[in-house]
Amino acid sequence: MKILILNEAKRSSMLGHVERRCAATPATVGKFSRIGITIYVERDAGLLSHYTDSEYEAAGATVVALSDEIVGEVDVLACVNSPDEKTISMLSASTIVIGHLDPFFQPSMINKLAASNLTALSVEMIPRSSRAQKMDALSSQASLAGYVMVMKAANYLPSILPMMMTPSGTIKPAKVFVIGAGVAGLQAIATAKRLGANVLAYDTRPVVAEQVESLGGKFLKVDIGETGQTKDGYAKELTDEQKRTLAEAQKEAIATSDIVITTAQLFGRKPPVLISKETLSLMKPGSVVVDMAALSGGNVEGSEPGKIAVIEQVTVIGSGNWSEEVSRAATDMYANNIFNLLDEFISGEPLHFELSFDDEILASSVITHDGKITNETLIKAYESA
Ligand code: NAD
Secondary structure (H helix, E strand, C coil): CEEEECCHHHHHHHHCCCCCCCCCCHHHHHHHHHCCCEEEEECCCCHHHCCCHHHHHHCCCEEECCCHHHHHHCCEEECCCCCCHHHHHHCCCCCEEEECCCCCCCHHHHHHHHHCCCEEEEHHHCCCCCCCHHHCHHHHHHHHHHHHHHHHHHHHCCCCCCCEEECCEEECCCEEEEECCCHHHHHHHHHHHHCCCEEEEECCCHHHHHHHHHCCCEECCCCCCCCCECCCCCECCCCHHHHHHHHHHHHHHHHCCCEEEECCCCCCCCCCCCECHHHHCCCCCCCEEEECCHHHCCCECCCCCCCEEEECCEEEECCCCHHHHHHHHHHHHHHHHHHHHHHHHEECCCCEECCCCCCHHHHHHEEEECCEECCHHHHHHHHHC
16 A cells, blocks of 8 residues: 655645645654555655655655656555645546545535546544544644744734733733634633733633633623534524624724634634724734634635734734644644544555445545545535535
């Protein structure tokens, strides 16, 4: 059995954004090698996560330049993102392609994978179950994002997060308001608390209030009626009336905060806009807002995807690709997710990937197979688009 790891920095740089993560580390290459799997790593694949070709080789990988012959003989192509079209065209039918394939927003890419007879496994579609936790790339990357967003905000804030009492005066602790207390939001709360800030948080799913409080944060209570969550634990979209009530209720919390971090997402849809320019104008000049969703539409009106903007004298950070800022940690976690995923399903003699649609993880995450799109949620989303 053969797995190929791409150098995604090389490809993504052509598109403007340079991917710094990689789908394998020398440690995961070592684990694959020990169970008898051949790993090809494209030259310099780990360079931006600070892993060298010689470390991959020492762990058992063969470092290669891509050729039709090598790409055509692999059973699995493991990526961080989607592979580029040229690489797809070199793969043999039925190769398994794994990555953040962004299926709801990249229908033409997914159709291309299906038309090329490839088996595509989208890590975003891995269910949020206990069994799947070790392969849950959304969670691993969101945890790091939560940490990175606080560190970025702290760097731009013209003050400090902890209280400081000195003979020269007392600085009050910064007020941090986190909107959306999922995986990233909870990590942001924990990080801001560790740095000494006063933390307030809000989420439309009231079940998370207890988790916020267990991290030392306060939960903002707003009565907007029934909100609930999907069977997978994701937030449901609010009505226009609920959105208005919420925006009004959050105005004061935002206006009195030094840092606001927005992490509100709706699975498979554009994120909701939560902060208007008018609300930004209520904040103290120099305050900082971090818009986690900036690259996918934005929680903050006017935030610029991939950039840091000043709006109404507030610094609005929309840089995105948060986990990449700590590329080695992000690669370590993602590579473990990929190893755990493959290790769960590779077995037999000779070794092979056991593809069973009776398995709940594969039923949900395998989105193309045998020339077709196989995921019902996705088929419905494409039909209604
Ligand atoms: P997410 O990225 O989809 O959204 C982030 C948060 O934003 C969510 O908590 C959501 O409720 C909230 N949100 C959405 N709209 C909002 C609004 N208008 N205002 C305020 N908040 C809003 O969420 P996620 O971090 O991917 O987590 C989704 C779910 O999956 C959660 O229930 C989480 O606990 C669960 N989860 C389970 C596992 C597991 O069991 N293995 C692992 C990870 C996550």
